[in-house]
Amino acid sequence: MTVAAAAGCAGTGDRDGADEPDPLLSALTAARRDAAAAGAAIALAPERTAALGVIAAERTAHGDALAAEIARAAGGVPSSTSASAVTTTAPAAPPPTVDELRAMLGESQRGAATLARRLDGHRAGLLGSISAAIAAEQAVMLL
Template identity: 50%
Template sequence: MLTSFTTGSVSRRSALRLAGFGALGTAGVASLPACGAGADDSAPAPVDVLIAQRDRADRDSNLANAAVATMPERGQALTSIAAERTAHRDALDTEIARAAGTYDDGSTPAANRGATTGSNATPVTPPNLDELRTRLTESARSASNLARTESGYRAGLLGSISACCTTQVGVLLR
């Protein structure tokens, strides 16, 4: 005669709960290796490519500010371009600082210090409108090309910079 191994009965609800918890547990255990440190996690993110973009944004801002003197009728658009490119420089500086990190003594790497701005900046010859358009188009292309090689926040930041520069050329400098 066959006998049951259990002394009580298992309700349908209990069986479904058990199956659900088993599935969740299996998924949780399977995802644990993804949380571990990979080979690339210990390597600092390279910032060299961002430094070039930061310097480009700084030069574009200085050129737009200098152009106000020779094109006062476009002063509002040029001031807006200079402010936006300064914001790009600041955002790139922030990402460079985050990626470069700090040394054990709390100091930061030289790449983290930012481009020369303000009263220490090299005097800029005011560009004409075509030169400024060309410069911003090159900046947009450079940021767009770099965005394709990056991922995550950096790709988004560089894509945003590219879109902004393209809009500046197409709308503000039209």
């Protein structure tokens, strides 16, 4: 009984309730948005195709990891359908410039860092790692 109770509470972070959305959903949305934006930015900056492609791939991987953690915490198994449903939402706006993408990534980086400080355990580590990766994307890939 104790193991089952502990397993039911593990990894969801602080004050999660049955009616509250998973706090990782905002980070998942940002990851999917950033991946789509990085891919779209190639149209405006073809000379940066390699860097933007890496950012798109990394942010897609971040989204996949977040989706898997959300599904795990909900007691389910991540399905390719639910993950792809989120990925198919491409930005309706024109492609972002590299500067606009850099700003989006900055917002995502700060959001992940803030959320990592609110959570604990695996989820905090996942968000901290994502925040660090985004900071590197900004400082190295978009220099």
